[in-house]
Amino acid sequence: MSEKLNVVGIVGSLRKDSVNRKLLNVAKTFLDDSVTYSEMDISDVPLFNQDLEHEILKSVQRIREQALNADAFIFVTPEYNSGVPGVLKNVVDWLSRPLDKHGNKPLVNKTAYVMGATTGISGTITPQEHLRSILAYMGVFVLPSTRTTVPLVANHIDDEGNLELSDMTLGFLKDGIKNFVKYSKKLID
Numbered sequence: 001m002s003e004k005l006n007v008v009g010i011v012g013s014l015r016k017d018s019v020n021r022k023l024l025n026v027a028k029t030f031l032d033d034s035v036t037y038s039e040m041d042i043s044d045v046p047l048f049n050q051d052l053e054h055e056i057l058k059s060v061q062r063i064r065e066q067a068l069n070a071d072a073f074i075f076v077t078p079e080y081n082s083g084v085p086g087v088l089k090n091v092v093d094w095l096s097r098p099l100d101k102h103g104n105k106p107l108v109n110k111t112a113y114v115m116g117a118t119t120g121i122s123g124t125i126t127p128q129e130h131l132r133s134i135l136a137y138m139g140v141f142v143l144p145s146t147r148t149t150v151p152l153v154a155n156h157i158d159d160e161g162n163l164e165l166s167d168m169t170l171g172f173l174k175d176g177i178k179n180f181v182k183y184s185k186k187l188i189d
């Protein structure tokens with residue numbers, strides 16, 4: 001780890017007005033100044049094709065470099081038909097493959113926080129569990145014992161399109177992000 005914990009946010013939605021990005025934008029306000037933060041732009045990442053994994057694809061190179069330099073990730077997953085959206089799984093698949101001849105894998109031995117928002121009642125519990133299992137398989141340490149879900153998210157969008165979370169949800173999110181930073185600093189040296 002460099003002087004500051006480097007946290008990268010990844011949203012599994014390409015939608016301009018994504019509620020999951022709005023959730024990430026609230027979460028990032030709880031990161032303190034011992035952390036550097038950036039969001040990963042996944043909008044131009046092509047579909048994974050094993051024939052192309054050793055090609056120099058600009059967008060893939062960019063996300064790999066950003067992930068390699070990261071210590072920790074905040075994943076925000078929408079729920080598509082009770083699962084992780086394809087665009088998010090696609091990015092994880094690209095990041096699971098060796099970067100170079102030294103076999104550097106950008107996600108391995110890093111930490112992650114998982115959360116999400118849905119218009120339905122489920123609040124992304126199922127895709128979160130799915131994503132946790134994918135990340136665990138890949139050697140990513142996901143903050144345990146924390147579930148950040150926002151069900152019925154349309155009820156929390158005001159007339160200007162801002163996400164207005166209840167004090168209780170904000171409290172859970174704040175505690176979760178603070179614990180995540182502590183957890184990451186303990187695990188990443």
Ligand SMILES: Cc1cc2nc3c(=O)[nH]c(=O)nc-3n(C[C@H](O)[C@H](O)[C@H](O)COP(=O)(O)O)c2cc1C
Nearest residue numbers: 013015018019020078079080081082118119120121
């Ligand atoms: C293909 C598709 C499948 C969806 N499946 C579910 C679902 O299983 N459960 C649910 O609560 N919402 C579901 N939704 C609604 C999403 O929760 C909603 O569109 C949400 O705003 C997506 O996140 P975003 O705004 O960050 O893109 C689905 C939406 C799409 C486009």
